[in-house]
Amino acid sequence: MHGRTLRRLSLRGFALFYLLAVLVGPVAIISWRTFDNGIGHVWSTLTDPATVHAFVLTLEITAIAVPINTVFGIAVGLAIVRRDFPLKGLLNAFIDLPLALSPVVVGLSLFLLYGRGGWLGDWFMRHGIQILFALPAMVLATIFVSLPFVAREVIPTLREIGDEQEQAAHTLGATGWQTFRRITLPAIRWAVIYGVVLTTARCLGEYGAVAIVSGRIEGQTMTATLTVEDHYDNFDLPGAYSISIVLALMAILVLIAMIFLRPEEATA
Amino acid sequence: MSIEIRNVGKRFGDFVALDDVTLEVETGSLTALLGPSGSGKSTLLRIVAGLERPDAGSVALDGEDVTARAPQARGIGFVFQHYAAFKHMTVRKNVAFGLEIRRRPKAEVAERVDELLHLVQLHGLADRYPAQLSGGQRQRMALARALAVEPSVLLLDEPFGALDARVRKELRVWLRRLHDEQDVTTVIVTHDQEEAMDVADRIALIHEGRIQQIGEPRELYDAPANDFVMTFFGPVVRTEGGLVRPHDLELSLDERPGASEAMVARVVHLGFEVRVDLLDGNGRAFSTQLTRDEEAELELERGQIVFVSPRNGSVGTPGLGVGEELVQ
Numbered sequence: 001m002h003g004r005t006l007r008r009l010s011l012r013g014f015a016l017f018y019l020l021a022v023l024v025g026p027v028a029i030i031s032w033r034t035f036d037n038g039i040g041h042v043w044s045t046l047t048d049p050a051t052v053h054a055f056v057l058t059l060e061i062t063a064i065a066v067p068i069n070t071v072f073g074i075a076v077g078l079a080i081v082r083r084d085f086p087l088k089g090l091l092n093a094f095i096d097l098p099l100a101l102s103p104v105v106v107g108l109s110l111f112l113l114y115g116r117g118g119w120l121g122d123w124f125m126r127h128g129i130q131i132l133f134a135l136p137a138m139v140l141a142t143i144f145v146s147l148p149f150v151a152r153e154v155i156p157t158l159r160e161i162g163d164e165q166e167q168a169a170h171t172l173g174a175t176g177w178q179t180f181r182r183i184t185l186p187a188i189r190w191a192v193i194y195g196v197v198l199t200t201a202r203c204l205g206e207y208g209a210v211a212i213v214s215g216r217i218e219g220q221t222m223t224a225t226l227t228v229e230d231h232y233d234n235f236d237l238p239g240a241y242s243i244s245i246v247l248a249l250m251a252i253l254v255l256i257a258m259i260f261l262r263p264e265e266a267t268a
Numbered sequence: 269m270s271i272e273i274r275n276v277g278k279r280f281g282d283f284v285a286l287d288d289v290t291l292e293v294e295t296g297s298l299t300a301l302l303g304p305s306g307s308g309k310s311t312l313l314r315i316v317a318g319l320e321r322p323d324a325g326s327v328a329l330d331g332e333d334v335t336a337r338a339p340q341a342r343g344i345g346f347v348f349q350h351y352a353a354f355k356h357m358t359v360r361k362n363v364a365f366g367l368e369i370r371r372r373p374k375a376e377v378a379e380r381v382d383e384l385l386h387l388v389q390l391h392g393l394a395d396r397y398p399a400q401l402s403g404g405q406r407q408r409m410a411l412a413r414a415l416a417v418e419p420s421v422l423l424l425d426e427p428f429g430a431l432d433a434r435v436r437k438e439l440r441v442w443l444r445r446l447h448d449e450q451d452v453t454t455v456i457v458t459h460d461q462e463e464a465m466d467v468a469d470r471i472a473l474i475h476e477g478r479i480q481q482i483g484e485p486r487e488l489y490d491a492p493a494n495d496f497v498m499t500f501f502g503p504v505v506r507t508e509g510g511l512v513r514p515h516d517l518e519l520s521l522d523e524r525p526g527a528s529e530a531m532v533a534r535v536v537h538l539g540f541e542v543r544v545d546l547l548d549g550n551g552r553a554f555s556t557q558l559t560r561d562e563e564a565e566l567e568l569e570r571g572q573i574v575f576v577s578p579r580n581g582s583v584g585t586p587g588l589g590v591g592e593e594l595v596q
Contacts, residue, residue: 164352165352165353165355168410169365171344171345171346172345172417173417175340
């Protein structure tokens with residue numbers, strides 16, 4: 001009895017220590033160091049038009065990428081679980097590619113595709129559409145790296161609920177769309193919400209792929225994460241910390257929102 | 269509404285689920301599709317519902333070919349073995365689903381749903397969620413949901429298969445009453461021959477994707493078309509004359525013409541019935557059933573030699589050769 005209690009306490013202690021060392025520690029230090037040069041510097045960094053623009057741009061990219069990946073994730077999930085088609089296994093494996101691939105590689109491949117002499121780059125250039133070093137490429141890069149999350153949450157849930165409820169709805173006269181809206185979507189809603197939360201967090205934090213395709217044009221294609229690096233490179237550590245803190249707060253807010261949205265039976 | 273199934277075939281890969289099945293179901297009847305698991309009976313039901321497409325053949329409802337028609341447009345109600353309850357909806361919402369899809373006026377929906385909930389005795393549980401119901405209650409809800417849209421054909425796929433024996437018997441009686449009260453043609457899929465005989469007017473016995481025999485329950489029992497039909501309705505004993513049912517074997521202590529010798533291995537009292545386990549001359553085990561009185565008269569004991577013969581007028585299968593393997 002005593003041994004078991006001890007073991008349990010030491011397990012808890014280890015879990016807590018691990019979390020502190022890996023997660024809470026660095027975030028706490030950043031929070032601490034942010035105010036080294038006083039609140040004034042934090043304020044001036046955050047109200048700097050370049051910083052504000054960077055945050056607006058990050059939010060814009062997120063606002064475009066998240067809905068697209070949500071619709072895509074649900075559609076692909078339905079296709080993989082409910083339909084049979086050739087090369088299904090390949091599609092299933094492909095969804096995980098963004099998780100396996102370094103974002104830098106994603107950025108480079110977009111660069112090659114849409115850049116001068118690229119397969120698509122020349123066509124868009126002839127038609128006067130700017131992809132690279134502009135919003136479109138940054139959105140594409142962000143969509144790519146945050147693509148798997150909704151699909152990966154939705155697929156196991158769709159498998160678990162099975163298709164009997166959907167068949168029952170069909171026999172009761174519901175069309176495909178009515179069945180999706182009234183039966184399937186409510187049944188997978190927590191998986192979708194969780195997927196959206198993860199996608200949002202990933203979009204807000206994206207750095208590698210966007211760093212390559214953005215061209216880092218001050219006041220134009222600098223996102224929040226790129227601005228952090230910019231301040232860091234210019235030895236303005238407190239400035240970098242200030243922006244980092246806001247990014248961290250945004251991520252925490254998203255996670256808290258999820259906890260409140262999630263019903264009790266779905267936790268654990 | 270009558271159902272005509274013509275020459276229907278269905279394969280899943282190499283597996284032949286249905287092989288040239290033809291079956292007619294009369295308007296207003298209650299027909300059971302009976303067979304062991306994997307016999308193709310559920311596939312046939314799902315083809316009638318439009319949930320599965322046949323590779324060959326056609327399905328007609330009231331003479332109208334519906335083979336290519338979606339399940340939504342067939343005017344059927346379907347009840348699944350595992351209820352297929354809409355988990356995020358209350359009992360009331362589940363039952364109302366079909367009516368709300370059809371955009372019926374709210375008052376009408378509420379009235380019809382109340383009526384159905386009374387019919388299935390769930391009116392006290394209208395605001396519960398399926399997770400808060402027992403299996404039997406869930407299946408009654410599923411039935412009410414299927415009946416809400418007033419289908420002319422009600423299809424039930426092993427509806428009581430997941431319930432315990434007592435509830436199963438209750439619901440069986442109740443389904444029969446419901447069928448008689450509603451103006452509906454009912455087809456029920458089951459693997460339980462007792463359930464089929466209890467509830468159905470007609471039974472279609474299916475095995476390995478083919479219909480073995482169609483008829484009233486009595487016909488299948490009293491005049492089985494082949495060994496499979498015979499063995500499906502309970503245990504059988506192979507005698508020199510063919511297959512007979514254990515209760516159609518007569519025991520006597522005196523030798524008589526046509527009777528064969530056997531040794532009593534065990535006498536088991538099962539209430540009204542007595543089962544006598546026997547060994548024949550070749551050492552093969554078989555059993556007979558006697559009434560308590562018959563056994564009392566014989567005063568059987570273990571190790572005793574008795575003489576076994578089929579009773580006059582007992583049921584056997586035609587064209588049966590000695591030495592054929594049992595299909596059980």
